[in-house]
Amino acid sequence: MPETITNVLDKVNSPEDLKKLEMGDLYKLSNEMRELIIKKVNTIGGHFGPNLGIVEATIALHYVFNSPVDKFVFDVSHQCYPHKILTGRKDGYTNPDNYFKYTGYTAPEETRHDLFKIGHTSTSVSLATGLAKGRDLLGGKENVVAVIGDGSLTGGEALEGLNNAATLNSNIIIIVNDNDMSIAENQGGICNLLTELRENNGVVKDNFFKALGFEYHYIADGHNIENLIETFSKVKDTDHPVLIHMHTIKGKGFEPAVVNKEPFHWILPGTLDRLNDAPAPQKESYESITKDYILNKAEAGEPIIAMSAATPGVFGWNKEFRDKLGLHYIDVGIAEQHAVGMASGIAKRGGKPVLAFMSSFVQRTYDQLSQDMALNNAPVTMLIFWGGISNADATHLCTFDIPLISNIPNIVYLAPTCKEEYVRMLDWSVNQTEHPVAIRVPYEITYSGENDTTDYSILNKYKTEEKGEKVAIVALGDFLGKGRDVKALLKEKTGINATLINPRFITGIDKDMLEGLKSNHSVVITLENGELDGGFGEKITRFYGDSSMKVLNFGSYKEFTDRTSMEELYNRYHLTNELIVQDIRSLL
C-alpha cells in the first residue's frame, strides 16, 4: 500500500506543532487521523471504535496541555492511537511498512509522552494519583491528566482510585470518556447515572462525582474541538481534583461501528472488507459447546447462570445468546472481583454459576478466589479461556493463570484435552456441590473419539493414555497433542516407547501413578502451556525430589514477552518437539 497523503498532519511532528494550527485545520487533522486509523486497523487488526471516538479529544488535549511535561495516562490505552500519531509516531500510521513498528498500547520505550505500559483497564486513576503525589513530593508543577472510559470506571481499582484522587488536595484532572459502552453494554448504577447526566446536559440531583468531592464539568459533544479546548483550558493548572465528563461516540466517523458498537470494539484484519459477506458457518468449538450446554440447562429450568465480567465476546457469548438466556445471564461489567464474590453467593444459595474469564483477566481477582470462593468451598464453575503461550502484547499474556489459581487451596483446576473430556468435566462441575472448579478451556477443539465416563469427583486421578517404559511424558491439557508428537519422535529417534500421561487435574498429584512409574521409568517430563514457576510441572518434580527419577519441566519462563513470535518463544523455552526429544536424550 502507498503512504496516505496527509496535508495537515504533514506539518505535525510533535504536540508543539499542533498548537500553531487554526481551528479549521484541527478539524481537517481529525479527518486525516481518522482515515489513517481506519486503514491501518483494517489492515492489521486492532482496537477500532475506542480510537475513532477519541480523535478530537486527543487533539484538544495536546493543544491545551504540554506533554511530556504535563502527564497523560490513558486507561487501558486501547484508545491511544490518536495520541501516538500526535507524539512523533505518525510513521506507524502513514506508512503501511511501519504498521507493526509501535505497539497498540502506550509504551514508554517508544517515547517520553508515554509513562506506562498499560493494557488492563481501571488503572489510570491510581497511576495518575501516584504521578501527582510524586510531583507534590518533588515540588513539581505539571498537570496530571487521566483519561478513563465509562466501561473502565466500574473496576475496583478505578473506584478505589477515585475515592482517593478526590481528596488529593492538588492538581489532578480525570477525564471520563463516556461513550455509553464498555466492550459490550456498560453495567450498573454508575452507567445509569452517566445516562441521566447525558440526558440532562450534566445536571442531575445526585451527582456521583460531586459526591466524591470532584469539581465536575460536562462536555456534551466530545467531538467539538472548540468546546473541548475551552473546558480543558479552564481546568488546566487547577490546584484541586477536577473531573471532566465528556460524551463521545464510540466508532465516530465509521457508521457501521456507530450503529453496532460491540463487534467494532476490536476487529480482525479485513473486517471492513467483509461487512456485506454472509456470516461464516458456525463450526463446533469449545465456545459453541459451552453455549449449547448452558442454554439447554437454562431451558430445562435449572438455576444455571452464565456470568461475564465485560468480555462476553471472548467466549462467543453474543447478543443472541445473552438475550435467549434472559435472567440466566449476567454481565457485571469490568468488575472481576465482584464477579467471583457474586458467583460464590449464587452458588451458596443453590444456583449454578458458570463464570468465564480470559486467562489474562482472571489476574484481576485473587483474594476473592481465595476468600470468597475457595475458603468457602463455593461450588462455582470457572472457565478460563485462552490460557497459553502466545505472541501477544506484554499486557495481555495468558501464561500466568496456572500459578495464580492452582496454588490456592480447595480449588479443583481441570485441564481437558478434548471435547469429550471438556463436556464431562463441565457437566460434573455444574452438578456437584463440593468444590470450586476451574476449567482451562483449550483454544482449538480436538476429539478423542471416545466417550468420557470418568468420575471427576475422585480428585487427582491421572489418565494413562499409552503405557510404555523408560520415559514418561506428562502432557497437560492442550499440550497432550504435543505429548503424542514427542512420543512419536522419541520412538523414531531412540526406539523408546514412552508412556504418555494425561493428568487432567492441574491442582493435585496422582501419587499412586507417579509412584508406579518408578519401577520401569528413569525419566519423567512435564509439558504445560504456561509459566513453569509456580506451575504444574514443579509439583511433579517436587514429588520425585527424594528419588532417583530424572525430571524435566517444559513450559514458559517467568517473563513478560512482548509480541514475540511463537517460533522464537518455542525455541527459547525448548518447546519444539525436536528440542524436547534432544533434552530427553541427554538424560538417557
Add this chain to the structure above:
Amino acid sequence: MPETITNVLDKVNSPEDLKKLEMGDLYKLSNEMRELIIKKVNTIGGHFGPNLGIVEATIALHYVFNSPVDKFVFDVSHQCYPHKILTGRKDGYTNPDNYFKYTGYTAPEETRHDLFKIGHTSTSVSLATGLAKGRDLLGGKENVVAVIGDGSLTGGEALEGLNNAATLNSNIIIIVNDNDMSIAENQGGICNLLTELRENNGVVKDNFFKALGFEYHYIADGHNIENLIETFSKVKDTDHPVLIHMHTIKGKGFEPAVVNKEPFHWILPGTLDRLNDAPAPQKESYESITKDYILNKAEAGEPIIAMSAATPGVFGWNKEFRDKLGLHYIDVGIAEQHAVGMASGIAKRGGKPVLAFMSSFVQRTYDQLSQDMALNNAPVTMLIFWGGISNADATHLCTFDIPLISNIPNIVYLAPTCKEEYVRMLDWSVNQTEHPVAIRVPYEITYSGENDTTDYSILNKYKTEEKGEKVAIVALGDFLGKGRDVKALLKEKTGINATLINPRFITGIDKDMLEGLKSNHSVVITLENGELDGGFGEKITRFYGDSSMKVLNFGSYKEFTDRTSMEELYNRYHLTNELIVQDIRSLL
C-alpha cells in the same frame, strides 16, 4: 472465672426468643451482651470496638428479620459477636471455659445463621448480591441483608458490588454501619461524604448512594433500638435495592475505646487491666528500624513516602509517626489495589514509595502487582509483614505471599535473616530505580553481628553461611535459625557437617552456587516459612530435576488451617528439627 449472670439473655436462645421481648428488655439485653463482650475480649483478645458498636443494631436486625430464612452477611465479620450471642452461641460468651469454642468470625460450620467464613473486608455486598441473585433464580422470597462498615466501603470489591447491587431489580438491603473509622482514620471522598451526611441528618446535595440508584435511609442514632426497628421494618421485603446508612459509635459503652478508637479496634488479652500502666519501653524491632529509616529520609528532604492501606498499626506506624511524616505518609484506606497503582505512579515520577502490607492482605492486590508495578518495573519498595506459618484463623493465614508475589516476572522478593541484612536491603531498595522490590520482614528481630555490605543489585546471589559437605540446607529468611538448628542436630546424629545457605533472594536461583553443590553434596533441603506449592523450594528442586541430587522441600501444605496449633502444624509439615533430620537421614 464464673459464668456471668444474664437475666434477659437467659431467655434468649435463638432470634425467635428475641421477638417476644419488650423494648425495655431489649435495652437490658444490649447491656448484658456488652458486658459479656468486654469481659471475653479482655480475657482472650479480639475485636473490641467494632463489636461494642453494633450491639443494638444486631438486636434490631434479629428482631425484624427472620434468620436463617432471611440472610445476613457481615462484612469482614469482625463485628459478629453480638450476632453469635443471639444465634445459639451465647455459651461461648457466658462461660469462660467456652471462650475458644467459636471463632471470632462468621462460620457456617457453627450454625445455619452464618453463610460464609469471612475475615477480609469489602466482600459482603458481592456475596449478598449473589445470594439475592441465587434466590431470584430459584424463586425464593427471603430478605438478603449485607452489613458493611464505612471503612470496608472503600475497597474495590465493595465498590464494584455497590455498582451492581444498585441495579439488581429485586430485594437487597445494604446497611452501612458508619462509625467514622476504618481500623485507623477512614480516608477519601466517600469518608468526607459520610461526614457531611452525618452532620446534615442524611440530607446532602449530592448523595453518593442515591447517585448509584439506591433507595437511601438514614439512622442518626444506631444505638436507638426503636429507630433501628422502625427503619428495618420499613425496608423489610423491599422489591428493590435499599441502602440504610446507620451512624454508630465504635467502642460504645466503654469510654476509653470511644475516646481513642484506633488502639481498641482489636486488643490483646488483659489490655483493659493495663490502661493506666506506663507504656512499655520500646525495644528495637523491625518495625522500629523501619520507622527510623523512613523518618530520617523524610527529614533529610528525600521524596520518600510511607504508604499503608488502612493497617498502619500492623507495622507500628502509630499516630505520632504518621504526624511526624506529614506529607511523607499516606493511608489510602482499605484499597490495596489503588495503593500498588499509586505507588507505581509515585515511583515513576521519582518518589520513593515504601508500601507496607500484612502478608494476608497483599492477596487483595494481584493484577496491580503484575501490570502497574512489575510490567512497568516501577521501583516500589513493598514490605510484607507477618509472612509465615501461624495458628491464625483460616481467614488470616500468612502462608501464601511467596507463591503470590514470586511467580510474577520482574519483582525482586528478598528474605532478610537479620537486622543487618534488612537494613542493607531496605536501603538498597529505596535508592535503586531498576526493580520493584518486596522484602519479607521477619516477625522477630535477630542479629548476625556482622555489617552487611552486600550489593543487592547483583540479583540472585545466595550466601553460604557455613561450608560443609554431603548435605546442603537452604534456609530462607526467618528459617535461617531453623537451618542452623537442623545443621547442629544433623551433626550430632550423624557427624555430617552440612552446608548452610542463606538464599536472601526468593525470586531467583543462584545457578552457579547450586551447580557447585553437586560436587560434594548428595542431598539438598529447602526450608521456607510458607506454602510449598508455587513457593521457593520447588524452584530449587526443578533446578536439580535432571541431576542425581536428592532434594526435599520443607514448608506448609496447600491448605486453609483454622486456629490449628503450631505444634500440630509443625508435626504435620515435618518442620520440627527432629523430623527434618529424620527425613534427611532416610536419604543418606
